[in-house]
Amino acid sequence: MKTITFIGNGNMALSIAKGLKENYKIEVVGRSLEKLEKFEESLGIKIDKYILEDFDLSDKTILLCVKPANVEEVSSKIKGRARVIYSVLAGTSVSKLRQNLNPHAVVRTMPNLAASVNKSMTTLTGDIEFKAEAQELLGAIGVTRWLANEKEIDIATGLAGSGPAYLALIAEALTDGAVKQGLKRDDAMxxxxxxxxxxxELIQEIHPALLKDGVMSPGGTTAAGYGALEDGNVRSACMDAIEKAYKRALEL
Incomplete structure (x- = not known):
């Protein structure tokens, strides 16, 4: 069984580890043994746990899951040269990762929190010789898409990486709308x-415009509700959300 070494023990690392734990041996590197033990408890299996200080990356396959602002700090504490680093850091370029961590190879990845249920939409780019391995590794937690360059993965960060938060907002708002009209909360949820x-399931096979047209009959309930969404500039706000997230990724 191949070993995957996580550097970082936050929510994203835990989500990915939950998706990988059946097929890979997991080891996790962090600053606090107490937090590593909580990570292990949440993961539900025994893992190898290490403190970041002087950790040796030599020849390891690394999943880097720290905050983008902490790359320099991490680089000052570790030693050795990793075989490959798979980075989930938004907006952190391949060149910055090479400069600070000096691995043999780098692949940028952008999974989302659905990794924990093996339903992540994960985008990838980086050293092309690791494309197949990257797709196999991240394919264990869902669907992957290899992109041509870093600009594209920064854009995709705002769509797939941040998307669960946007959909959660819509889900909550639609539920609240039903409750406002008199539906019980449990039923609405x-x-x-x-x-x-x-x-x-439907969106996998049907274009969004065709799906919408198939639901919206003339003068019906869907048309009335859809008109309210257009009046609220929901379409424009969604497009703006991707733009803002992309620009923020470039600033990190």
Whole structure:
């Protein structure tokens, strides 16, 4: 069984580890043994735990899951040269990772929190000789898409990486709308979850515009609700969200 070494023990690292734990041996490197033990408890399996100070990366396959601002600090504490670093750091360029961590190879990845249920949409780019390995590794937690360059993965960060938060906002708002009209909260939540589950299947095969047209009959309930969304500039706000997230990724 191959070993994957996580540097960082936050939510994203935990989500990815949950997706990988059946097929890979997991070891995790962090600053605090107490936090590493909590990570192990949440993961539900025994893992090898190491403190960051003087950790040797030599010939290891690394999943880098720290905050973008902490790259320099991490580089000052570790030693050795990793075989490859798979980085989930938003907006952190391949050149910066090479300069600070000096691995043999780098692949930038952008999974999302659905990794914990093996449903992540993960975008990838970097050293092309690791494309197949990257797709196999991150394919264990969902669907992957190799992109041509770093600009594209920075854009994709705002779509796939940040997207669960946007969809969560919409899910909550639609549920609140049903409650406002008189539906019980438990019923509204159950219906919303069923809606998202079914929609997730449909959108795999049907273009969004065709899906919308198939639901919206002339003068019907969907048309009335859709008009309200357009009046609220929801389409424009969604497009702006991607732009803002992309620009923020460039600033990190």
């Amino acid at each position: 159950a219906i919303m979850r069923g809606l998202f589950s079914g929609f997730g």
